[in-house]
Amino acid sequence: MNRRASKIFRRVPAPPGPTRLVDMAEGLEHTGNLDRVIGALQGAVRRALPKGPVKDALHGVPFGHPAHPPLTDLPMGCWISATALDLLPGTARASQALIAAGLAGAVPTALTGLADWSELHREQQRVGLVHAAGTATATLLYAASLVARLQGRDRAGRALGLTGLTALMAGGFLGGHLAFRQAAGASHADQVSHLVPLGWHDLCEAAELPDGWPVQRRLGYITLFVLRVGDEVHVLADRCSHLAGPLHQGRIVTDDEGDPCVVCPWHGSTFRVDDGSVVHGPATARQPAFESRVLDNGMLQVRPIT
Numbered sequence: 001m002n003r004r005a006s007k008i009f010r011r012v013p014a015p016p017g018p019t020r021l022v023d024m025a026e027g028l029e030h031t032g033n034l035d036r037v038i039g040a041l042q043g044a045v046r047r048a049l050p051k052g053p054v055k056d057a058l059h060g061v062p063f064g065h066p067a068h069p070p071l072t073d074l075p076m077g078c079w080i081s082a083t084a085l086d087l088l089p090g091t092a093r094a095s096q097a098l099i100a101a102g103l104a105g106a107v108p109t110a111l112t113g114l115a116d117w118s119e120l121h122r123e124q125q126r127v128g129l130v131h132a133a134g135t136a137t138a139t140l141l142y143a144a145s146l147v148a149r150l151q152g153r154d155r156a157g158r159a160l161g162l163t164g165l166t167a168l169m170a171g172g173f174l175g176g177h178l179a180f181r182q183a184a185g186a187s188h189a190d191q192v193s194h195l196v197p198l199g200w201h202d203l204c205e206a207a208e209l210p211d212g213w214p215v216q217r218r219l220g221y222i223t224l225f226v227l228r229v230g231d232e233v234h235v236l237a238d239r240c241s242h243l244a245g246p247l248h249q250g251r252i253v254t255d256d257e258g259d260p261c262v263v264c265p266w267h268g269s270t271f272r273v274d275d276g277s278v279v280h281g282p283a284t285a286r287q288p289a290f291e292s293r294v295l296d297n298g299m300l301q302v303r304p305i306t
């Protein structure tokens, strides 16, 4: 800092630098070495899990929440507990039961993870692939551990379990980076309620809106998706709740009841335009919606639906 700036601004202590683990995870985001594998795997997952009710369920659309994160608790909880029990005498059968339960839970956990992974940005997929490799390695090691225990090779079984725990922790760390640093699975539209005050706000002249064609309009800090259909005007937050794609560039379709919906141009999430509810994933969070009205002077006003 130069001398003039140091006189004006108060000096604050520098924060501790990022740990090496975080450096490695961030480096992984920008490593293109895995991209050919990722492209091939993504194509295979999309062919095996085409868009539809099954994939929507794997994303967690019926629950309004991603299905993968809570499911990871099952294998992780079981296997961590089994390794802890290995430290105590007389717990061999309990450890075996926990490892078997974790292996059963690993199947839906992997399927939900693959479904979500296939609809992410490339930087997220790079981290996600290594996260999956870590947890798959842990699964194989715990499976080998169970086999060894059932064959009476208890010491080998405990050693394999401990090694599996190490792989599980490494994979789990990258899963945390994916969820909390790269915001995969978080709603990217949730901040709207903090950026728009309650009450009615002028938006634009209603007469300038094309019929049946979505446009983007700005309201303070946020952008809005605006669709006029005849006399009705539908308004949603423009940044898709999945990964912030621009909904005003999406296709307009109708759902099974004939209600108009918008399909996000990035990964195909489909939202009803009248209330922002999710029709198809990968998005699981409702798109924030706004009420609208047209004043006598032709001004379109909107207010958040709370």
Ligand code: FES
Residues within 6 Å of the ligand: 240, 241, 242, 243, 244, 245, 264, 265, 266, 267, 268, 269, 281, 282, 283
């Ligand atoms: S950003 Fe992914 S579906 Fe909209």
